[in-house]
Amino acid sequence: MYLLTYYLLLLSLFLAGVSCGDLQSEDETDSICNGDFDFYFLLDKSGSIGDDFPVYIVPFVEKVVDSLISDKIRISYIVYSYDAVVILEITNDEEKILNGLEDLRNVYADGGTVISTGLDEIRYAMKYNGTNRAAVILAVTDGQDNDMTSALKAANLVRSLGASIFAIGVGQEVSYEQLTYIADSPSSTHVIMIDDFGGLDDIINTVVNRTCIEIISADPLEECVMAEGNITLIGRGFQNGDNASNIFCIYHVNTTFHYYTNAFPGSTNQVIKCPLPYVEEPSQVLIQVSLNGLSYVSSNVTLTFRYCVPIDWTLIFSILGSLLLFLLALLLCFLWFLWPVITGVTYKMPAKYVDPAPLPPPPEPRKWPVVNASLYGRPGAGGMMPTRVGWGNTGATEMGAKLMKAKDGVILREESSPLVELDQPEIEKRSFCNKCCEPFSRCYHCIQSVRPIRGDDGKWFSWKKL
Known part of the structure; x- marks a missing residue:
């Protein structure tokens, strides 16, 4: 018995740790919102709240407002009991928003709880300011509503204009069942219950993360004209859609042409997917999202369409393969x-190179006369004496050079002794292959x-x- 009790205690502690961890991870998420929508604070000022209104509720509202950092978010303060008072008309003027907080501190809490009066004021404001913007209503109450029939009717009317309703119940007197009817579904994300007003500080990040509606990014951000496929939108607040069939993506191709496509859920609550619009020319397309088919969440995310050159993967792989080789x-x-x-x-x-001795200069060539030997002779007694001359291949020998020329002798020509010509080997004709390989051989x-x-x-x- 004791062993069973021990295991049950461990199991309960484990489950409690998991639940606390989930809530802590949600609360520790960066609590800022950069969306483009209208935020209505609907605050209970019934007599049961008393001094808790300026002490706890107003600081809570101020901290939530500080987390809404976008200058495109419009804010309104409305308090209600038996009747409703608009403290701040819907605006994004920072000075007016701060002055509205000062006016909230001067609110006197009295009367009963009739939330329908405040919802009616929001409905009038939405009709007057247009219903094409997404709207979030955050209602704070500490008791049961005195006119639940009117509350349900008023809640359905503002929902029909595109508003999402969140509710915070404080204390033990509040009815969780009533809040589930007034707030949107699912109640697990649209209804928050706390024990006392001191717990408002602990849920600021949770409130901002659940109520914020924004488109953070898109994938892809660039696409080819006339492309087919899907675009993935990443953001917050997509889980607030009442029905998947009512979620749309709106593409503003230009000031006159708008393209609507049905969205389908992504892998998480922060992701939705939409078919790409059919665009025939390069352009910048602005993206909006509708979570209920009535109001739209704007963003600064644009999709760029451009002309694309078809990718030839065969050519790319060939180039990469050649580069690799x-x-x-x-x-x-x-x-x-x-x-x-x-x-x-x-x-x-290698041995050190020594310059060889210079070669002696070649002898000067000697000139040999080519003569008609019959006109020459050797001087002697009584005149010319016949002299024998030995002939070489190309002229007279040296003895012939000593002969004297007769008076009527004629020199035909003088020549230098020709050099002996060496037999030159015939140069073989180079083939075409040798001619082609010669540059590579030189390079090597x-x-x-x-x-x-x-x-x-x-x-x-x-x-x-x-």
Whole structure:
């Protein structure tokens, strides 16, 4: 028996810890709202509240207002008992909002609880100011309503204009069942119960996070003209929609054309999805959301449509593959270039080069006359003596150079001794392949000549020295 009681106690503590953790995580969420809607504070000033109104309710309202940071949010203060008083008409003027808080501090609490009077004032304001804006009503009460029939009727009328109603019940006298009829569904998110007015400070973040309606971002933010698909909208307050069939996305393509599409739920309460509008020309499209088919939540989120070039994935993969092969080849070349450094191979240093002795200058060519030998002779007694001349291949020998020219001799020509021509090997005609490979061969030898290698003395040098 004791063991069973022990396990039940542990189970209750665990469940309590989970519940507190969920509430704490919701309360610790950043309590600011940057939406574009109307916020009506509907405050009970019946006699049962007394001095708690300026002490607890007004500071609570002030802190919630401070969390509504957008200058597009319009605020109104309305108090009610047997009758209703509009302390602040709906406005986004900061000075008027602050002055309205001062007027709330001067409210005298008396009378009974008749919430329908305050709801009627909100209905008149919504009709006068237009019903196309989303509206949130936050009602605070500490007792049971004295005219529940009128309350239900008034609540349904303001809901028909597009307003969402949240209710906070304070104390033990309030009827949770009445609040579930007045507030929207589901009651788990639209009705908050606390034990006393001191607990209002503990639910400020919860109230702001539940009542705030805003579109934070969209995915995608850019799309091609005439594209088909869905757009995902991320925001807050999407769970306040009364029916999934009444949730719409409105696209303002221009001042005259508006495109409506039915939305469908996303993966969480902060996400909805809508079909993309059909747009034929590049344009900026403003996005709005309707959670009830009556009023619209505006935002600064725009969807940009532009002309797109079709993506050829085959070409892209071909380019990437070619680039990868090029980088691989470049890496292999780099490894080849540094292979002597990587492997640490040493080479014997070449002997120091010594310039050879200069060659002697060649002898001057000697000129040999080509003569008609019959006109020459050798001087002697009595005149010319016949002289034998030995002939070479191309002219007279040296003895012929000593012959004297006769008076009527004629020199035909003088020549330098011709050089002996060496037999030149015939140059083979280069093939087309050799001509094509020659630039690559030169490039290879050029790079090869600067590769770093290490000599046997430990110093680094290039292949040029080899």
